[in-house]
Amino acid sequence: MSAPNKSFDPVEVSTLSQENIDENVANAIAAIAGANSLDELKEVRLAHTGDRSPLALANREIGALPPAAKAEAGKRIGQARGKVNQCLEVRTLELEVLRDQLLLIEETVDVTMAAATVAQGARHPLTTIQEQISDVFLALGYELAEGPEIEAEWFNFDALNIAPDHPARTMQDTFFAGNEDSGIVLRTHTSPVQIRSMLKRELPIYVVCPGRVFRTDELDATHSPVFHQVEALVIDRGITLADLKGTLDHFAQSMFGEGIVTRLRPSYFPFTEPSAEVDLQCFVCRGASIDNPEAACRTCRSEGWIEWGGCGMVNPKVLVACGIDPDEYTGFAFGMGLERTLMFRHGITDMRDMVEGDIRFTRAFGLGV
Secondary structure: OOOOOOOOOOOOOHHHOHHHHHHHHHHHHHHHHHOOOHHHHHHHHHHHHOOOOHHHHHHHHHHHOOHHHHHHHHHHHHHHHHHHHHHHHHHHHHHHHHHHHHHHHHOOOOOOOOOOOOOOOOOOHHHHHHHHHHHHHHOOOOEEOOOOOEEEHHHHOHHHOOOOOOHHHOOOOOOEOOOOOOOEEEOOOOHHHHHHHHHHOOOOEEEEEEEEEEOOOOOOOOOOOEEEEEEEEEEEOOOOHHHHHHHHHHHHHHHHOOOOOEEEEEEEEOOEEEEEEEEEEOOOOOOOOOOOHHHOOOOOOOOOEEEEEEEEEEOHHHHHHOOOOOOOOEEEEEEEEHHHHHHHHHOOOOHHHHOOOOHHHHHOOOOOO
């Protein structure tokens, strides 16, 4: 068994000499003081306190010393490494303060400068008003119904009691997909959605049907080949014309303000019987301009009423076409143009403003959320 090591060669452990340790500490302190940024100080930390640093390598040599010399050498190395670490902590705090000061200078915001403005977006008012109208009827317990814009003639005309020789079915009024004998059209109204609802839904039926429709009109101040409608359909037991009138009055007040009423003028539509034109009491003059030159109203032209849409009780022939017994069920339907409603509410005089895509037009309406 070998005896413990009681002597050593000073040359072999020269890294543990006090002179060598003092030199390493001095080099480390000088490097720390010369670091001008936290990144540079990180490199200095690795070079002078890392596993391959001179003081770390010297610490490894302690194992070659006899027991009597290890304690003294370990103390000197420990003091040297502690001094370097203390210098690192002090320099780190100094550089962090310097970094924060530079950030404050570099990121200073001049609050007196004019801000770079970004144009606020806006939703198209037709989208907004369509959602507002839908919300009115959804609150009454109606359901939202939608259908295809490319429609079969049977849904668009036949089921609605529009005869084959009716003028509306000609190419002068209807866009046909292909030729006139194709049997496929771009829907001319949203009434086909009502037919689909009666065929698919369980009775009773309470639906509101907004959507885009197409007719061969020229684009001018009051007409467009592509426009929007909203229709409502109710099929239930005991439905009368009084229910229709009350619903229209509620709809008018929801869109144009409290106290607005409607009136019905006899008219004709193939799919309703009896049928009527819906007039809206002028929401500007409330009828006060009638026969009153001193209070002339531009909105209603001093007539006191504005034509709004069409309505009526569902024609029994339409009910039969959809498989509903007209002796047991009755119903009403009405429809309005969204563009016209928008023009009434906001005083828009030219329908072309709604389709030209000028952001100055839509921006006036905001997001409408």
